[in-house]
Amino acid sequence: MGPLALFDKSFLEMLSVDQAVLFDLMFSTVISPIFYVEVLADLEKQDPKSRTREKIVADVARKTPVMHSYPNVSHLALCLKELLGSPVAMDGRPHIQGGIPVMHKGKVAIVNEQTPESKAFERWQDERFHDVERDFAASWRKALKEFDNSALATLTKQVLLIEEAPKNPEDALRIASAVLRRDGQHFLNLKLGYYFLGLDPGMWRAVEARWKASGYRPLTDYAPYFTYCLTIDIFFNLLMTKKIISPDRPSNRTDVAYLYYLPFCTLFISEDRLHRRIAPLFLKEGQKMVTGAELKHDLIKLDQYFSALPEEDRNQGMFRLAATPPDDEKYLTTRLWRECGHSTAPKPPIVENPAVHREISQNLKEVVALSRQPQRGRFSQSDLKEPDQRMIRRMIPRQWGKWQVIPDDIK
Numbered sequence: 055m056g057p058l059a060l061f062d063k064s065f066l067e068m069l070s071v072d073q074a075v076l077f078d079l080m081f082s083t084v085i086s087p088i089f090y091v092e093v094l095a096d097l098e099k100q101d102p103k104s105r106t107r108e109k110i111v112a113d114v115a116r117k118t119p120v121m122h123s124y125p126n127v128s129h130l131a132l133c134l135k136e137l138l139g140s141p142v143a144m145d146g147r148p149h150i151q152g153g154i155p156v157m158h159k160g161k162v163a164i165v166n167e168q169t170p171e172s173k174a175f176e177r178w179q180d181e182r183f184h185d186v187e188r189d190f191a192a193s194w195r196k197a198l199k200e201f202d203n204s205a206l207a208t209l210t211k212q213v214l215l216i217e218e219a220p221k222n223p224e225d226a227l228r229i230a231s232a233v234l235r236r237d238g239q240h241f242l243n244l245k246l247g248y249y250f251l252g253l254d255p256g257m258w259r260a261v262e263a264r265w266k267a268s269g270y271r272p273l274t275d276y277a278p279y280f281t282y283c284l285t286i287d288i289f290f291n292l293l294m295t296k297k298i299i300s301p302d303r304p305s306n307r308t309d310v311a312y313l314y315y316l317p318f319c320t321l322f323i324s325e326d327r328l329h330r331r332i333a334p335l336f337l338k339e340g341q342k343m344v345t346g347a348e349l350k351h352d353l354i355k356l357d358q359y360f361s362a363l364p365e366e367d368r369n370q371g372m373f374r375l376a377a378t379p380p381d382d383e384k385y386l387t388t389r390l391w392r393e394c395g396h397s398t399a400p401k402p403p404i405v406e407n408p409a410v411h412r413e414i415s416q417n418l419k420e421v422v423a424l425s426r427q428p429q430r431g432r433f434s435q436s437d438l439k440e441p442d443q444r445m446i447r448r449m450i451p452r453q454w455g456k457w458q459v460i461p462d463d464i465k
Contacts, residue, residue, distance in 0.1 A: 055082045076372075158424060207290075220292050234273060
């Protein structure tokens with residue numbers, strides 16, 4: 055599997071289905087909850103090309119990665135989790151929701167069944183939508199239109215006692231970071247950040263009490279991920295006060311929300327102009343941003359490369375054939391793999407061993423069976439954080455676009 059890539063809706067919309075399959079094969083993907091919201095909200099979108107709203111959503115759903123995808127936990131849930139005492143790792147790995155822990159042959163395994171989002175996307179591909187999804191789409195677009203970005207931006211500056219005015223995005227990030235390091239303002243930052251981010255009001259007293267019990271520590275040390283998200287919000291609001299970012303475009307706030315998930319990936323892929331302008335400011339060492347146009351151009355070349363291979367090779371299934379990109383640096387994907395520490399050397403042929411295959415298959419069945427039984431025993435936090443194995447159920451199409459993904463002779 056390739057580098058962990060966070061992508062936005064603007065990128066997938068650029069791709070054909072055939073190119074999207076190659077993207078899914080070549081990269082592991084972190085799927086932000088913001089992406090699901092954006093796609094679903096298109097049920098209320100007016101399309102100038104007269105496509106039905108259902109077809110707009112179905113088109114994106116057909117191109118959404120499924121083979122190596124990891125839906126990330128909401129930033130809201132992660133912030134609250136951190137403020138209540140559970141650290142949030144920001145090490146380039148996604149945070150996956152839940153899962154059922156089981157003990158199998160002395161080892162801890164966590165089983166994640168097919169996600170609700172994945173099941174929904176299967177329906178959306180066939181233009182089947184539940185009433186609750188249509189209602190959500192209508193409510194989301196209405197809320198965006200009614201949200202007063204200018205008022206919130208002004209309030210942020212006044213309440214946090216910010217006197218400086220940014221001249222550019224770099225300046226805004228410097229000011230926002232400095233505000234969160236001010237001595238004597240940590241409680242104000244915690245309380246306002248809690249409500250700016252929209253965390254559960256019912257949990258505020260517990261969050262406040264825990265922070266006070268910690269010795270009133272600076273937020274930058276006490277809750278690094280919460281601080282990171284709050285920095286993005288202050289940065290964004292500062293830019294709107296000077297209209298460096300337009301407060302009149304409601305979707306800007308949605309676009310900025312993708313930045314909350316940068317700590318959980320290696321690559322960020324977007325064709326959005328706002329992203330291209332501000333996302334690089336939040337990338338850490340070892341992270342990269344690639345524009346959608348750059349990667350689409352490379353996926354076109356990869357399509358040509360794999361299409362030119364003999365039919366007998368392609369019939370092996372792209373899941374095996376395209377497990378790595380071509381070992382040739384003329385391809386951007388190959389260069390990205392190498393820059394992110396992944397080998398692109400051709401993998402040796404798989405030596406079939408029926409006995410090993412039976413053992414693996416049996417172990418998988420036993421672990422899944424255990425996950426569907428009432429669980430006994432307790433698991434420690436370390437067991438759940440670093441299990442011996444994690445299993446994720448996925449529904450992979452045998453044929454996707456023009457590509458044979460899984461050979462016909464595999465059940």
